Amino acid sequence: MPIEIKMPALSPTMEEGKLAKWLVKEGDTVSSGDIMAEIETDKATMEFEAVDEGTIGKITIAEGTEGVKVGSVIAVLLGEDEDASAIDAAPKADAPKADAPKDEAAKDETAKVETKSAQPAPAAKAETKAPAATQEGRVIASPLAKRIAAAKGVDIEALTGTGPNGRVVKADVEAAQPGAAKAKKAAPAAQNDTAPAAPASTVEMAAETRALLDARIPHSVEKLSGMRKTIARRLTQSMQEAPHIYLTVDVRLDKLMALRADINTALEKQGVKVSVNDMLIKALGLALIEVPECNVTFAGGELIKYERADVSVAVSIPGGLITPIVQDANGKSLSAIAKASKDLAARAKDGKLKPEEYQGGTASISNMGMMGIKQFTAVINPPQATILAIGAGDKRPWVMPDGSLGVATVMTATGSFDHRAVDGADGARLMAAFRNYVENPLGMVA
Template identity: 85%
Template sequence: MPIEIKMPALSPTMEEGKLAKWLVKEGDTVSSGDIMAEIETDKATMEFEAVDEGTIGKITVPEGTEGVKVGTVIAILAGEDEDASSIEASPKAEEAPAKPAAQDTPKAEAKAEAPASAPAPAPAAEPKAKVAQQEGRVVASPLARRIASTKGVDLEGLTGTGPNGRIVKADVEAAQPGTAKAKAAAPAATADGAVSAAKPETVEMAAETRALLDDRIPHTVDKLSGMRKTIARRLTQSMQEAPHIYLTVDVRLDKLMAMRAELNAALEKQGVKVSVNDMLIKALGLALVDVPECNVTFAGSELIRYSRADVSVAVSIPNGLITPIVQDANGKSFSAIAKATKDLGKRAKEGKLKPEEYQGGTASISNMGMMSIKQFTAVINPPQSTILAIGAGDKRPWVMPDGQLGVATIMTATGSFDHRAVDGADGARLMAAFREYVENPLGMVA
């Protein structure tokens, strides 16, 4: 019996997504665990794995289609004893939304418009050793594409070693750089040798975009990704619905920096390196447990109180921002936090995070100190009620404990609190507890 492959819910909040790319075609054989497609959710572009095995009988939603509702049939899998070429789309699949993006190929559009009663004959499966191309597309993982772009490697010239001939990271890293094809043709030269000016590309845009555009200024128009749309919606919601209150403290880092040096010397043989941010995550986790009034979520008619601090860490990724979670930050050691943040940060940039690794959390921390930002305020990450903005540590004049004026390494930290859930006095207690842990870091290992 044919198996319907449906649009998955790749995050708890996902209601629809964009079927960014098919990595298989009709007639291909797939097994459980094979990567079938890349799906753009409200958070990131994620890979969709096959659960069952069989032959792709029909693809009912072409790649590039936006607004595909969760549960929509996107393909049909033929079983072991079934003829894949005889499979027809179910009525439910025919009702699936089909809004291919402007960049869809004519071939994909023709397939979307073809009647379900006339399925195309299934092509023979290609040998795995062949170059990973399907219908003129190079099949490669998102990480492989990013590395290829950085190294200047032409994916069309590579042979994939992944499932179904897919190009993976190792294939690109083994390739010679500088082989990428030009993305655009060079300007045509006139008879007298002058280069003609390139005509501006026609851009399809929404009416509200065109109303804001000043055509006198050279410009480009980029379509927003699902992630950027979600960031815009959630941060607008946060600023409109959550009355923010901001509390700022200056924190002396000298003792924490000295402890970090000792820790890293002791952990060197284990290959673990603790960052200042790792220690600040621990300090915030402990402060949230000490001041549970800030470790809460405002739920309208109820207030959710958490007894554990799961700290979301803001990580910048291409075209957006994601907040992977360090669970039980108050209970983890510095080395455990360092391992967790390194792993989460790496997989966040590769688009490999699982939904449960970035959905949730009880409070957030955003550190822009490495960018030499001295002080800033952060927008609360809903449904949380607390976010800590960390600035750069620098040398400043400082009154020492003995009353003498000296020089110390000082960092400015600003907490943003949802005033519906957190009173100013409680926010001040959290900032004081955080400063105490940072300035006396032995208290974090006692």
């Protein structure tokens, strides 16, 4: 009997996802463990493995399809002695929306023949295809395709999509030339000079969105991505449920910068380069172990205390923010942290993180110093109770240990703590421990 391959739940909270790409086609033979498809969740693109062996008899959900519910049949796998006729007995997947009007389209073609319309066939084809390229005034394109188009400088609105309902997919963008795409954009307008102008924004909006619009100001309206919805929900939850307390310290960086230069010289032959942020991750990990009262999660009636510091590192990616986790930050060497951070950040930007690599963690660090931000406060990443906000290091007047006035490289760090779980005095002890490790960095490598 044919085996139904269903949309998997790739994380505990996943309810739907996007079938980004099929890596097999109908007629291919697969074995257990073979990679069959790439599936996009709200945070990452993950590979989907076969758990049975057989032949792909039918693919019921085309690549590029968004909003595929967990448990939906996406393909049918045939056994050794089965052929395509066995699929007839299998449940049919919902037909794509674009297939529904086929009968109407056929009637329209018949009507055109009977009335001997003077309009040429190619123009008629363009009329029926145009709605497939846009949906209520916006381009239909996969998130991955949009990211690649932005990186390549391709005008995605000018592309003809080959995905379901004319959706622009990754292959369309990769095949496009940045210069040619913009020239192509004017072509559809020339095909139908009598078409009425489209309204500035025809996205179906919620009532509260319409209430906020000021029609006098040129604008556009975009639907929120799954990632942006998740960010909005979690940050709202954090600010509403966790009473934040903020504690700020100035930290001198001169010794840390000098030690970093020596470490990188020693690691040069290995091709490893330790960043300041890598050293700050290590310092926070050690401080959390020294002050375990801050390495906790508030769970309502209980308090979860962690014996290891897994530090979530805020990474900006197209369309949002993700926090890959450096596990065992207190126990890892600086070179190991550097390797892990580089790998996690690269895969985060490519959408290739596994759920366990960004879900969890015991505390977070967010560094905006490279953007010139001197000081800021960060929102706690629930269910964690601690996050450290790092500002830029710059030259400042500084009172030296001997009492003389000099110049030092100083950064400002602000800790945000969930006051339900962390008392102010314990938060202050964590900030003091963090400052001590940064200002005396040999303690991190001893």
